[in-house]
Structure formats: structure tokens, C-alpha cells
Amino acid sequence: MNAYVESVINNVRAKHANEPEFVQTVEEVLSSISPVIDAHPEYEKADLLNRIVEPERMFTFRVVWQDDNGAYHTQTGYRCQFNGAIGPYKGGLRFQKNVYPGIIKFLGFEQIFKNALTGLPIGGGKGGSDFDPAGKSDAEVMRFCQSFMTALYKYIGPSIDVPAGDMGVGGREIGYLFGQYRRLKGTYENGVLTGKGLSYGGSLIRPEATGYGAMYYLCEVLKHEHDKIEGKRIAISGYGNVGWGIMKKAMQLGAKVTYFAGPDGYVHDPDGVCTEDKLNFILEMRAKDPMHCKPYADKYGCEFVPNAKCWGVKDVDVYMPAATQNDVKMESAEKIAASGVKYYIEVANMPTTNDALNYLRAQKHMIVAPSKAVNAGGVGVSALEMSQNSERLSWTAEEVDDQLKKMMINIHKVSAEAAEKYGFGYDLVTGANIAGFQKVATAMMEQGVF
Numbered sequence: 299m300n301a302y303v304e305s306v307i308n309n310v311r312a313k314h315a316n317e318p319e320f321v322q323t324v325e326e327v328l329s330s331i332s333p334v335i336d337a338h339p340e341y342e343k344a345d346l347l348n349r350i351v352e353p354e355r356m357f358t359f360r361v362v363w364q365d366d367n368g369a370y371h372t373q374t375g376y377r378c379q380f381n382g383a384i385g386p387y388k389g390g391l392r393f394q395k396n397v398y399p400g401i402i403k404f405l406g407f408e409q410i411f412k413n414a415l416t417g418l419p420i421g422g423g424k425g426g427s428d429f430d431p432a433g434k435s436d437a438e439v440m441r442f443c444q445s446f447m448t449a450l451y452k453y454i455g456p457s458i459d460v461p462a463g464d465m466g467v468g469g470r471e472i473g474y475l476f477g478q479y480r481r482l483k484g485t486y487e488n489g490v491l492t493g494k495g496l497s498y499g500g501s502l503i504r505p506e507a508t509g510y511g512a513m514y515y516l517c518e519v520l521k522h523e524h525d526k527i528e529g530k531r532i533a534i535s536g537y538g539n540v541g542w543g544i545m546k547k548a549m550q551l552g553a554k555v556t557y558f559a560g561p562d563g564y565v566h567d568p569d570g571v572c573t574e575d576k577l578n579f580i581l582e583m584r585a586k587d588p589m590h591c592k593p594y595a596d597k598y599g600c601e602f603v604p605n606a607k608c609w610g611v612k613d614v615d616v617y618m619p620a621a622t623q624n625d626v627k628m629e630s631a632e633k634i635a636a637s638g639v640k641y642y643i644e645v646a647n648m649p650t651t652n653d654a655l656n657y658l659r660a661q662k663h664m665i666v667a668p669s670k671a672v673n674a675g676g677v678g679v680s681a682l683e684m685s686q687n688s689e690r691l692s693w694t695a696e697e698v699d700d701q702l703k704k705m706m707i708n709i710h711k712v713s714a715e716a717a718e719k720y721g722f723g724y725d726l727v728t729g730a731n732i733a734g735f736q737k738v739a740t741a742m743m744e745q746g747v748f
């Protein structure tokens with residue numbers, strides 16, 4: 299590995315020893331781009347890598363809210379404006395108990411390269427809070443969101459920083475956040491947030507975009523392998539917006555999700571989650587209780603395996619981890635490799651630990667695709683939502699879906715080309731890192747030292 303790259307990774311390891319998720323993503327990205335640094339000595343001269351691993355700005359803020367009984371609670375809010383070289387900071391907000399700076403930084407760092415891959419002018423950012431939405435009433439969520447936005451509104455805006463959803467932040471939360479922003483600013487700047495409701499500037503297809511985009515990307519991988527999507531059986535983890543979008547697009551394309559895993563275990567439905575009725579049931583089940591997917595198995599009379607993940611099942615063609623970070627560790631990777639399944643398509647942000655990812659990539663019979671490319675359609679459609687807001691127009695579902703498809707075809711193409719250019723062959727992981735990095739690095743170099 300290039301000595302400069304190694305020194306920057308070591309700096310990050312020492313400085314962020316308490317933030318393992320951030321160290322993990324830096325190791326993954328920087329080790330991939332080592333040959334680019336060899337080819338561009340000017341990057342080392344400008345110390346570009348120590349700059350790129352340091353957020354341009356990151357801050358915390360106090361968020362106090364009252365529960366329905368009048369008791370006070372104090373939470374920490376975060377926003378990381380990681381890199382704005384190619385556009386306003388863009389990235390979601392995560393509300394989850396385990397949120398701490400290491401999670402926000404890892405997501406923000408991934409977001410820089412993911413957003414660059416979309417081909418659209420959006421920089422990388424991320425934010426959130428350690429607020430736990432589980433079991434909270436609507437009124438409690440509203441008060442929390444209002445308090446959160448009261449602290450944040452001065453530091454965001456349609457040309458500054460455009461937050462969106464992530465885990466724990468969906469349409470309801472975005473609505474409350476936008477209402478408070480509008481109240482505080484006294485202007486109708488709906489381009490300040492994406493993932494909005496359709497009645498106030500949201501985009502058609504945004505809720506499904508990440509899952510749809512992942513399926514379009516999978517189609518490109520299959521095309522490359524002279525294979526086809528029709529009849530493919532898919533095992534996923536997670537059945538949130540992203541998993542649901544995968545199920546729906548799979549159905550439209552003649553494929554089917556036959557396994558899905560949740561916090562309580564996994565469901566095996568050999569017929570596939572591919573009727574309107576089943577898709578609607580998933581939405582209802584999730585709204586009632588996000589911690590259990592067993593009710594699906596009970597309703598449709600299929601197998602449910604408690605407290606287990608579906609990694610290693612043999613009767614599928616594609617694995618798509620779509621739940622959360624570090625879902626697939628070495629033990630699961632070994633089972634996946636042993637199953638003989640060819641396609642491992644990451645969807646959630648950093649769903650695979652680095653050792654497990656490298657192990658899977660080393661399997662001769664497997665093709666591995668990285669999440670920062672595969673899930674980029676979500677933020678990509680967010681950027682399309684921003685365009686619609688600034689034009690004061692709404693595009694049709696067909697227009698958005700068509701642009702999303704083109705975007706995913708292009709992401710796959712530029713990733714494959716970047717890997718090829720540096721002699722890696724069809725290595726989608728390395729290619730995505732190189733293509734994303736190259737775009738941001740060029741913009742940073744042209745803008746001078748800061």
C-alpha cells in the first residue's frame with residue numbers, strides 16, 4: 299500500500315480509537331484508492347487525504363423535549379458537514395439510541411463518495427440524535443422534532459445543507475422538522491429537506507428509491523454476467539423502506555424475495571413476497587411493531603426461524619443485506635461463501651465488517667457490490683427532489699423512476715470503468731471508491747487549500 303495512504307490510516311486509527319465504525323470506513327475507502335494516490339503525487343503534496351478524513355464542520359446541540367407526562371428529557375443532536383466540495387452537504391438524519399459521533403462520522407464519510415457517484419452536485423453530510431423513537435407517541439415525536447430543528451435551523455438551507463431521513467426518520471419526522479423550519483424562518487424553502495410528503499414538495503418514488511435503485515444496480519451486474527433478473531430468488535435482511543422497495547421492484551421485474559430477516563428471526567416464503575396483499579401487510583406489520591416479522595409467517599403460513607439470520611441459505615441466487623451496519627460478520631460471511639450463492643449485493647450502509655467483506659471479495663465464485671454504489675439511488679432521488687423544488691415543478695413517477703434507472707446504470711458503469719482503468723478487472727468495490735474519490739479530489743484540488 300502507498301506509504302502516504304498508510305500514514306493517513308494510522309493517523310485516523312490513533313485519533314479516532316473510540317470511533318471504530320469511522321476507522322472501519324476510512325480503512326475500506328483509503329485502501330481502495332491507494333493506486334490513485336500513486337498516480338497523482340500532487341494529492342500527497344497538497345495533503346489531500348488528511349483533509350478529506352477531517353469533517354469541514356461537525357457540531358452537537360442540546361435537544362430538550364417533554365414526554366406526554368410532562369417529564370423532561372435531554373438528548374444530543376449531531377450534524378456533520380463532512381465535505382462540500384461538489385455541492386451543498388446532503389445526507390440523512392438517524393434517530394436511534396446507539397447514535398454517537400462514530401456512527402455519524404462513518405455515515406458522513408460514506409456519504410461523500412456515494413453522493414459523488416450519483417453524478418449530481420451534492421456534498422456529504424449526516425446527522426441525527428440518540429433519541430429512541432421506539433414506543434414514543436406522535437405528540438412526543440413532534441415535540442422532539444420541533445426542538446431538534448429549533449437548534450439546527452440556522453445551520454442548514456437549500457444551498458447550505460439539506461438533511462433527509464435515515465433510520466428512525468421517515469415521512470412523519472420530516473413533516474414535523476419542515477413545519478418547524480418554516481415557522482422559524484418565515485419563508486417557504488422546501489428545498490431544505492428531502493423525503494417530504496407529496497403535499498408540500500416531496501418527490502414521487504422517493505420512499506421506494508433506495509430499494510428500486512438497488513434492484514436496477516443488480517440488473518446491471520446480472521447483465522455483465524450474461525445472466526438475467528427473471529426468476530431470481532433473493533434473501534434480504536431488513537424490511538424497512540429499503541427492503542420493502544426491493545420486494546416491490548423485484549416483483550415488477552419478475553424476481554422475488556423469498557427470505558427476509560428482522561430483529562426476531564427470519565421468514566422463508568418460497569412463493570416470494572410478491573403480491574400487493576403481502577407488500578401491504580409488511581407495511582402494516584412494521585407500523586404496528588417494528589421489532590417482529592413473525593406475524594408475516596403466521597399470516598401466510600410459512601416457515602419462521604426465531605433468533606437467526608438467513609445468511610447461508612442455499613435456495614437463493616442473491617443476498618442483499620439491507621438492515622444496518624456490521625450485520626454480516628466473518629461467521630456469516632463463511633456461511634454465505636459456503637452456500638455457493640454468486641451475488642452479494644450490499645444495500646445498507648456498511649453492512650459488512652471489513653474482514654468479512656474482504657473474505658467474500660476473495661471468493662472466486664462470487665461477485666460483491668458495495669453499498670455506497672448500490673444504495674445511492676436514495677440520495678440520488680433526494681437530489682431530484684431538490685431540483686423539482688427549485689424549479690417549483692413535480693415530475694411524474696415515470697420520469698423519476700426513469701432518471702433513477704439511468705443513474706444506477708451510470709453508477710455501475712463508472713465504477714466498473716474506474717476499476718478497469720487501474721487494473722482491478724471487474725471489482726465493483728474498488729471501482730466505486732475510486733470513481734467517487736476521483737470526483738471529490740478533483741474539485742478539492744481546483745478549489746485550493748482549505
Ligand code: GLU
Pocket residue numbers: 388389390391460461462463464465492647673676677678680
Ligand atoms: N439516509 C440515506 C442515505 O444513507 C438518504 C440520504 C438523503 O436522501 O439525503 O443515503
